[in-house]
Amino acid sequence: MTIVFYVIAAITVAGALAAMLLKNTVHCALALTVAFAGLAIQFLELDAQFAGFAQILVYIGAVAILVVFAILLTRGSETPKEGVFSKTWLAGLAIAAMVFAVLSWAVLNSTSSLPGDSPKPTVSVLEIGNALMGRYVLPLEIVAVLLTSALIGAVIVAKHEKGSAK
């Protein structure tokens, strides 16, 4: 645990907290992006290049934009007058606490099952590629077919709408 880790962790947690606590929904989305970026830098700090850059590409490049679009297209980014807390906040709090408990239990257990001071594994992008093309080729292909069909499906849906409109 270096000082870099603590700095990045502080930024990530601050971003996540700001995402919950800020009043303006768009500000929340932007703060969430800071948390995503913090996680990506955390991956890079652990020498996981692929995971880090994929995190930036997918979460900052696509998910953050999607969140922002959803906010802008559904209702105004203004704060509602009756406050941002829903009536069922107690149940929400309980569920959040339970999820946090389960996650932290899993994380704490996983460290005890690993040997204590194991050196950082160095996994290069090449090795990830080889593993994906070798051992995990079937799941990869299934995901690839699913995504490609989704892509083609999107095009067909767009084409169909145009045809029926005319």
Place this chain on the structure above:
Amino acid sequence: MIKNADQIFVLLQHWIMSFFPSVLQPIVGVLLAVVTIICVFPALFAIAVLLERKGLGRMQNRFGPNRVGPLGILQPVADGLKSLTKEDIVPTSADAVVHFLAPVFLVVVVFMGYAVLPMGRNMTLVNMDAGLLFFFAMGASTELSVFMAGWSSRNKYSLLGAMRAVAQMISYEVPLLLSSLVVVMMTGSMNLGRIVDAQNQYSWGLPHWYIFTPWGFAAFLLYAIATTAESNRSPFDLPEGESELVAGYFTEYSGFKFALFFLGEYVGMLSVSGLGTTLFLGGWSAPFSFLTWVPSWIWFFGKVMMSICVFIWLRGTLPRMRQDQLMNFAWKFVLPLSLLNVFVAALWRFLGDGWARWGVCSAILLVAYFVMAKVGMKSEHFGPRSYRYAE
């Protein structure tokens, strides 16, 4: 002597580093490289802007800038000074923090992309395995800054421009990634240095650039279309269409922040040109084997400036597209073709050496192109051209 000219910047870096104690040397080396990138590309930006204004003037039958300095070549200096001294206006209702952060974020992210570009032999700042992924990760982050600029300005033109820009950039990012994927498939690496090395071979004096293969040529054209749209250049410049949206997402910016957006756009254009050069045009390798004695960085920057000239030429030639045309073009023409191109590249790989694969791959791509163009034109119901007013 020739070898020294090729490596002059590397040697210069090592010479300056030798003045420092060995503990500091790595840091000094990186700092030097970063400072060089931050100085060289804005200088190229100034040249590109001048070239664009002069070239557009030429194409539109006017002079272009010709007052500042001989032939107007000092115009970028005057523009820079002007934007520095202008008042920085922030609208009262604007979201001041986000409004300030947007141009800063854009420029930082755009410059980060240069870290992985091989600009000459041994001239890569960070030679990492996931170089291409890093470049696209940085490129995708610019969308956020465009949105921040448009939303924080509290101006309907800005917001409309930002929405258009983000929709356009997301749509064209898919063909951008798919067209670059082909190169990764063929090289077997995402390391940009290795991609250049794979193209830096010659048979009969001609280079093995990827553009000289059917799939590479198709991928290059798709890449060029996608990057033109990504950098919001004409004919895809709807997000900043002057006739509709004043200046799109940076309408409410003035003074140096406006200059930063301008810089971000051009430096982004230079960086995607650099990536296109690296992926398809052989990076820093010479176009003929008898020209390999010319320093590698001359080839890289020459190719980048040629790409900029093509961008300018396109801007002077093509009219702006409509929003629905833009989206239809992305999702119904560019995307299916780039998907098909991935299959063609795989076919190329497994057909083995010989002339058969040239014929098969070219035929598939050409037939697909003509059929899709025909179908696309038919659904648009284009009839004979009719004139209402200009008879």
